[in-house]
Amino acid sequence: MPEKIPVKTMEEKLQTIITSYPNSKREDLIPILQKIQEEFNYLPQEAIYAVSKELEMPASKVYSIASFYNLFRFQAIGKYHIRVCNGTACHLSKSSDLLREIKKELKIESGHATNNGLFSLETVPCMGACHLSPVVRINNTYHTKVDSDQIKSIIDEIKKEEDL
Ligand code: FES
Incomplete structure (x- = not known):
C-alpha cells in the first residue's frame, strides 16, 4: 500500500502551497492544483476542499474542473x-x-x-x-x-x- 501522508504534514504543505498564491483567483486554480500534485504525486481529497475554500468555489466544481484534465490523479500512485x-x-x-x-x-x-x-x-x-x-x-x-x-x-x- 502507498504510504499514508500524516494529516498534519498534509495540511501544512497544502497551506504553504495555497498561501504562495496570495489573493488567488479562479485563474490560479490549475497552477495551484499542479503544485499540489507535484508535492503529493496526486490530488488528495483534502486538497480539493482546501482549494475550494480558498477560491470560494464549491468543491464539486474544483473536482469537475480538475477531472476534465488528464493531468491530475485523484489517488496515490501504485507500486x-x-x-x-x-x-x-x-x-x-x-x-x-x-x-x-x-x-x-x-x-x-x-x-x-x-x-x-x-x-x-x-x-x-x-x-x-x-x-x-x-x-x-x-x-x-x-x-x-x-x-x-x-x-x-x-x-x-x-x-x-x-x-x-
Ligand atoms: S506520441 Fe507517444 S511517444 Fe510521442
Missing part, C-alpha cells in the same frame, strides 16, 4: 504506475486499445489506482519516443511497439510476481 502515451503518434498506433486492455485487466480508470495500491494508471502526452509508438511506461521501464496481448502478458507477469 506499479502505468503511463499510457496519448500523443498523436501513439494515438495513431492504437494506444487507445492498450488503454482499454489495461482498464479491463485492472478494473480502474485513468487517474485511479487499484484498491490494493499495487497498480495505478495515467494517460500522458508524448513521451518523446514517437518512432517506437505505441509506448507504455511502467515505473521506469518503457514498453514500446506493444500490442494489447503483450500488455496483458506484462500485467499478468507482474501479478504473478506479486502472488495475485
Whole structure:
C-alpha cells in the first residue's frame, strides 16, 4: 500500500502551497492544483476542499474542473504506475486499445489506482519516443511497439510476481 501522508504534514504543505498564491483567483486554480500534485504525486481529497475554500468555489466544481484534465490523479500512485502515451503518434498506433486492455485487466480508470495500491494508471502526452509508438511506461521501464496481448502478458507477469 502507498504510504499514508500524516494529516498534519498534509495540511501544512497544502497551506504553504495555497498561501504562495496570495489573493488567488479562479485563474490560479490549475497552477495551484499542479503544485499540489507535484508535492503529493496526486490530488488528495483534502486538497480539493482546501482549494475550494480558498477560491470560494464549491468543491464539486474544483473536482469537475480538475477531472476534465488528464493531468491530475485523484489517488496515490501504485507500486506499479502505468503511463499510457496519448500523443498523436501513439494515438495513431492504437494506444487507445492498450488503454482499454489495461482498464479491463485492472478494473480502474485513468487517474485511479487499484484498491490494493499495487497498480495505478495515467494517460500522458508524448513521451518523446514517437518512432517506437505505441509506448507504455511502467515505473521506469518503457514498453514500446506493444500490442494489447503483450500488455496483458506484462500485467499478468507482474501479478504473478506479486502472488495475485
Ligand atoms: S506520441 Fe507517444 S511517444 Fe510521442
